[in-house]
Amino acid sequence: MEEREKKIRVLVAKVGLDGHDRGAKVVARFLRDAGFEVIYTGLHRTPQEVAMAAVQEDVDVVGISLHSGAHMTLVPKVLNYIREYGGDPDEMVVLVGGIVPEDEFDELKAKGVDGIFIPGTPISEIVDFIKETVPKKKGMKVKS
Amino acid sequence: MDVDEIVEGILSGNKRALARAITFVENEYPEGKEILKRIFPKTGKAHVVGITGFPGVGKSTIVSKLTQEFRSRGKTVGIVAIDPGSPFTGGALLGDRLRMDGLDSSKKLWIDPGVFFRSMSSRGRAGGLAAKTGDAVRLMDAFGFDVILVETVGAGQSEVDVIEVADTSIVALMPEMGDDIQINKAGILEIGDIYVVNKADLGGADKTERWIKAMLMMDQEAVEILTKTSHAQEYEVQTGKIFDKVSRAGWVPPVIKTIADKGEGIPELADAIEKHFDYLKSSGKLIETRKQRLSREMIEILLQEMKNYLQRTDKINFKEVVEKVSRNDLDPHTAVEKIMKSILKDY
Numbered sequence: 001m002e003e004r005e006k007k008i009r010v011l012v013a014k015v016g017l018d019g020h021d022r023g024a025k026v027v028a029r030f031l032r033d034a035g036f037e038v039i040y041t042g043l044h045r046t047p048q049e050v051a052m053a054a055v056q057e058d059v060d061v062v063g064i065s066l067h068s069g070a071h072m073t074l075v076p077k078v079l080n081y082i083r084e085y086g087g088d089p090d091e092m093v094v095l096v097g098g099i100v101p102e103d104e105f106d107e108l109k110a111k112g113v114d115g116i117f118i119p120g121t122p123i124s125e126i127v128d129f130i131k132e133t134v135p136k137k138k139g140m141k142v143k144s
Numbered sequence: 145m146d147v148d149e150i151v152e153g154i155l156s157g158n159k160r161a162l163a164r165a166i167t168f169v170e171n172e173y174p175e176g177k178e179i180l181k182r183i184f185p186k187t188g189k190a191h192v193v194g195i196t197g198f199p200g201v202g203k204s205t206i207v208s209k210l211t212q213e214f215r216s217r218g219k220t221v222g223i224v225a226i227d228p229g230s231p232f233t234g235g236a237l238l239g240d241r242l243r244m245d246g247l248d249s250s251k252k253l254w255i256d257p258g259v260f261f262r263s264m265s266s267r268g269r270a271g272g273l274a275a276k277t278g279d280a281v282r283l284m285d286a287f288g289f290d291v292i293l294v295e296t297v298g299a300g301q302s303e304v305d306v307i308e309v310a311d312t313s314i315v316a317l318m319p320e321m322g323d324d325i326q327i328n329k330a331g332i333l334e335i336g337d338i339y340v341v342n343k344a345d346l347g348g349a350d351k352t353e354r355w356i357k358a359m360l361m362m363d364q365e366a367v368e369i370l371t372k373t374s375h376a377q378e379y380e381v382q383t384g385k386i387f388d389k390v391s392r393a394g395w396v397p398p399v400i401k402t403i404a405d406k407g408e409g410i411p412e413l414a415d416a417i418e419k420h421f422d423y424l425k426s427s428g429k430l431i432e433t434r435k436q437r438l439s440r441e442m443i444e445i446l447l448q449e450m451k452n453y454l455q456r457t458d459k460i461n462f463k464e465v466v467e468k469v470s471r472n473d474l475d476p477h478t479a480v481e482k483i484m485k486s487i488l489k490d491y
Contacts, residue, residue, distance in 0.1 A: 004171075004173065005171070006167075006171050007170075007171060007234070007265075007267075028237060029237065031235070032230070032233070032235040032236060032237045033230075033233055033235055034233070034235060035230075035233045035234045035235045036235050036236075037229070037235065037236045037238060037263075037265045038235070038236065038237050038238060039238045039239075039241055039263050040237065040238070040239055040241075040242055041241065041242055042241075042242030042243075045254070046254075046255075048254075048255045049254035049255055052254055052255045053241065053254060053261075055159060055160050055163055056159060056162075056163050056260055056261055056262060057163065057241075057261075057262060057263055058163040058164055058166065058167045085159070085160065086158060086159065086160035087160055
């Protein structure tokens with residue numbers, strides 16, 4: 001592993017027609033307190049907008065919050081657009097938060113998602129997951 | 145992406161390359177410095193516009209609407225938006241981007257090929273900017289944006305660093321933020337090339353506008369104008385219109401009322417920004433200010449290099465010198481003079 005440090009940048013995104021942003025805002029706030037730099041997109045972004053933000057902000061983590069049931073459609077779309085805009089989702093830690101039925105976890109992970117966090121997840125679990133997974137994907141130390 | 149790819153990418157309009165370059169610079173990787181060296185010849189064309197003001201006056205909304213306005217005028221826009229980083233945890237919640245378009249995506253600013261938006265944490269630095277804001281601006285400049293908007297941290301009274309990167313500084317205020325004494329306090333209210341009274345649909349906007357105009361005019365020349373004012377002009381004095389009649393040499397900062405979320409006053413603001421850039425160019429002030437700024441920057445780099453040198457050289461044992469000083473065997477001034485003499489022949 002390369003001996004260099006990096007501040008972790010996280011995009012917290014709301015995609016599509018889904019007005020439930022309490023969870024995303026709470027997660028954004030706690031990730032801030034964990035020492036990450038968190039960019040929140042606000043509500044009703046399109047997959048293109050989220051993907052472009054991930055590329056321009058050069059984030060290490062893309063966290064997508066979904067309570068609309070459209071995760072199987074929208075999450076792969078975001079990842080495809082990241083590729084289309086020249087980014088590499090394999091270099092990013094992709095997280096999904098919100099309402100995801102457990103029997104869809106494997107399928108969603110097969111589509112490129114690294115971690116899924118449903119309501120009731122302790123925030124420390126998300127923080128630990130990020131701190132553990134980012135260095136693996138980026139090949140660098142984490143500064144916090 | 146390696147340095148070659150990134151430099152080539154920036155100069156050929158690859159946004160991913162620009163994004164990665166900013167990351168390298170922000171984290172002080174050696175590649176960042178190398179990239180900055182190589183793109184430097186391509187910089188200096190963009191108009192850098194700083195927007196500062198207290199938290200919540202509407203800086204991000206103004207940035208969003210200004211971006212729309214400049215895009216409709218055929219200009220490309222790069223944006224660096226800084227929010228505070230925590231001095232305790234190092235974390236930051238960067239919430240300027242979400243104001244772009246607000247809830248209305250119809251302008252498609254997020255995916256507009258002529259727009260690039262980067263959020264930055266101040267990483268605990270005071271002054272309103274992040275340490276690497278200037279370098280991020282330079283990268284965007286080399287990329288080729290016509291206008292680069294720099295949005296500061298919500299500023300207090302003394303955060304004036306924005307003038308170190310911006311050609312044109314906009315100070316945004318809103319009604320009822322204090323009386324005329326507040327407006328006349330030193331610091332941030334001295335730096336505006338353009339003043340904006342946002343949320344002008346709230347009561348008191350006219351009063352704020354008048355106070356700013358009075359503050360700007362408060363010198364001998366203005367006193368003469370006001371004492372010569374006839375009774376018939378009373379109305380013009382009270383409304384502040386009298387100040388519009390003052391013609392003076394150089395640039396008189398305009399005061400523009402806006403209702404940013406409705407887009408009102410934004411075309412006027414864009415006009416003023418363009419006018420100020422023309423003024424800077426025609427008066428020679430642009431070259432002059434940029435030169436002064438470069439001189440300050442180079443001195444800063446020089447001091448930094450000096451620090452790095454002291455840490456790694458074995459010509460001087462800095463720790464030992466500090467020891468001596470702490471034992472009162474030597475005073476700090478003589479100690480440093482000795483160090484200087486051992487580094488520079490003709491000191």
